[in-house]
Amino acid sequence: MSRAAPVTPQAASEGAKRYEMPLKVHCKLLKYRWREISQGLGGSPIFISRSIFLLFSSGSLNSPLIFSMFLSKLRLSPVLMNSCRIAVGSKRTPKLLAVEEATALFAASLSPHAPLEIQGYEVESGVSHTPASREELMTGARQRTEALYKLLRDTSAVADYFVGLEGGLDVVAENGGRRVFLESWAYVSDGVRGHFGCSGSIELPDLLAEEVLGRGTELGVAIDRFAGAVGIRDGQGAWGVLTNNLIVRQESFRLAVLTAFAPFYNARVYRAVAAACS
Numbered sequence: 001m002s003r004a005a006p007v008t009p010q011a012a013s014e015g016a017k018r019y020e021m022p023l024k025v026h027c028k029l030l031k032y033r034w035r036e037i038s039q040g041l042g043g044s045p046i047f048i049s050r051s052i053f054l055l056f057s058s059g060s061l062n063s064p065l066i067f068s069m070f071l072s073k074l075r076l077s078p079v080l081m082n083s084c085r086i087a088v089g090s091k092r093t094p095k096l097l098a099v100e101e102a103t104a105l106f107a108a109s110l111s112p113h114a115p116l117e118i119q120g121y122e123v124e125s126g127v128s129h130t131p132a133s134r135e136e137l138m139t140g141a142r143q144r145t146e147a148l149y150k151l152l153r154d155t156s157a158v159a160d161y162f163v164g165l166e167g168g169l170d171v172v173a174e175n176g177g178r179r180v181f182l183e184s185w186a187y188v189s190d191g192v193r194g195h196f197g198c199s200g201s202i203e204l205p206d207l208l209a210e211e212v213l214g215r216g217t218e219l220g221v222a223i224d225r226f227a228g229a230v231g232i233r234d235g236q237g238a239w240g241v242l243t244n245n246l247i248v249r250q251e252s253f254r255l256a257v258l259t260a261f262a263p264f265y266n267a268r269v270y271r272a273v274a275a276a277c278s
Helices: 050-058 064-074 093-110 134-154 206-213 219-227 237-242 249-265 267-277
Strands: 029-034 046-049 076-079 084-088 116-120 161-174 177-189 194-198
Touching: 084 093, 084 134, 093 116, 093 161, 093 249, 134 161, 134 177, 134 194, 161 206, 161 219, 161 249, 177 237, 177 249, 194 249, 206 219, 219 237, 237 249, 249 267
Parallel strands: 084 116, 084 161
Antiparallel strands: 029 046, 029 076, 161 177, 177 194
């Protein structure tokens, strides 16, 4: 007696096929594996989106019962994949969204077999409210990562990567005067090694630079006064004000995160360079 061929989504009943479209939704993935079917023949894993469950509340799948029947038709058994956990040393929206957007671009290289899970935590940077040099910016980003690592270790929480983000100023002597630039920095560690990344720079107007450096006003407060608004740091940020929203705070941190993670998601190139130079 010959063995029956594995059941596939294409071979599912017409009643089940009407529910196949949600499988194409892109979000954090869940892994489903075939149940043993027909004389114990197993199948290969397939992937579907976790967001399919959110469709219950909208009525798209009517009820968990209907969805359960759908899974039964496809002979699937849900098994949640382990996540690649990325801890961020901040709960501010622009920073968390920056990490989410950046990591989505290299998720397939960084964690090809598990979805990314991003969680923010409040930690201190150990530097001034507005860092005034590149060295202080880098120190702040690194110390956020170190504080985050210690926090999770002490609470028995788990993460695969730790991200510290710091924004502030870099003062450069130029032609007998000074130029003050706004920068965003990131430091990423896997608990063993860490790497820095930086956004571009944008020059501050002299009056704004003097308000922060000369009078000691926090940049977030100073930019609110400068722009005649409130809460700019949690939205467009000083970057948005100075570039007319062509580049906002979130975008500056996104670039910093992209560059700081490069030795992890592009490890092959970094290893090859190290080997060539050794």
